[in-house]
Amino acid sequence: MVNFNVNGKIALVTGGTRGLGLHCAEALVENGAKTVIITSRKAKACEEAKVQLEELAKKKGNNQCEIISIPADLADEKQCEELFKKINEKIDKLDILVANAGATWGAPLEDHSVSAVKKVLNLNVAAVYHSIQLSVPLLEKAATKEDPSRIIIMSSIISVLSNDSVGTYGYLASKAAVSHLGRNLAVQFAPRHINVNSILPGFFPTKMANGLIEVAGDMMRETNPRGRLGEKEDLQAALIFLCSKQANYINAVELPVDGGAKNNSPASHF
């Protein structure tokens, strides 16, 4: 029997207050994490998600699990540094970083400003890089040869596609960029016992994706080989597998969680 878990691990999830980040935080709580730190810009969202995760921990019998929430705008370099100062006051090592916070913008080329592209690239690429850079000293402290620390980058299936019906120029470029960053760092960090893998979700209902799902949801379902959108458990299974001790030899991987949509491109605009 194979039992995938994150027993006793300390994890940080950026953008952990809703959507895919909250799904990840929940999975970590449910599967044995000792400490889960979540962060996003809004203090109220951080507080609400913390309460929700604490209730989940109790319900699942993970009574020792500590939830820490710290608000910060990761796109702001100073706030990102401040966040990690606070994190370093709370923990002395980190087993898992889920670099998930991200944003998108879509508009036809003629109306799509350079500043909108820069804003998306700043959060989806530069802030991911910065979060990883500031996490590495803590990740190294937790890392062992047998059970490396893990960095999970939340990329997207669109990182390997080039069809874009809604003009998400910066977003598509940003996801291809972070996937490449993941491959690059996976090789660099392996001798330091830190594995780096990317998850490539297809369409999942979240605040970010719901607008597009409202307009094109039927088409997405019909053209998806599995006939549906992504569900919370699909992402959670992938995350816990990649973070499990058993997956210690899985490195530099980009794991699609899209029902096979990338092979049937009409459903793969995101």
Ligand SMILES: NC(=O)c1ccc[n+]([C@@H]2O[C@H](COP(=O)([O-])OP(=O)(O)OC[C@H]3O[C@@H](n4cnc5c(N)ncnc54)[C@H](OP(=O)(O)O)[C@@H]3O)[C@@H](O)[C@H]2O)c1
């Ligand atoms: N949903 C999908 O179908 C899908 C598909 C492929 C990839 N993804 C990727 O999955 C990740 C999560 O997306 P989602 O769909 O869950 O989006 P979402 O529902 O909009 O959640 C985004 C999260 O990031 C936080 N965030 C946004 N800007 C931030 C900033 N500047 N600093 C810190 N935190 C920030 C948000 O909280 P605040 O507003 O409080 O900051 C929120 O917690 C993204 O990287 C996205 O590209 C999503």
